[in-house]
Amino acid sequence: MTLAVSMRDVSIRHAAARNVTPSVREATLAIRQGEIFGLVGPSGCGKSTLLRVLAGLNGYWDGAIELLSQPLSPGVPLTGALRHAVQMVFQDPYASLHPRHTIGRALDEPLRLMGERDTASGLDEVMRLVGLDPRLLAHYPHQLSGG
Secondary structure: OEEEEEEEEEEEEEEEOOOOEEOOOOOOOEEEOOOOOOOOOOOOOOOHHHHHHHHOOOOOOOEEEEOOOOOOOOOOOHHHHHHHHHHOOOOOHHHHHOOOOOOOHHHHHHHOOOOOOHHHHHHHHHHHHOOOOOOHHHOOOOHOOOO
């Protein structure tokens, strides 16, 4: 089966002013397409930092990364089809989702912008696929758990 994510010896650092601080050292992982993958670890171990690199939000890394069989380069943002295929939803619902829009509206809008037609039934199906009740689409961010 094809790999969705391939990382080999990836080291990530944070750069602020003149300081460069290593935060993840030599991470290696492989996730097959269609596989459900959980990344767990204690607070501060680099989980979000790793995901920010995969979403193209942090360009300060070394090593080898491929997403959907396309190699990434440090400091080069995701573009084209890869930019549409890779997204990140942050844990804080107040920072990630519009507080006056339902979850359904927040998920529907980008799909429509990408040309999707039957988003309502598609969203119901996606909710079921990830083990969530489609009735949650009618709720607002503050009505859901942040985690």
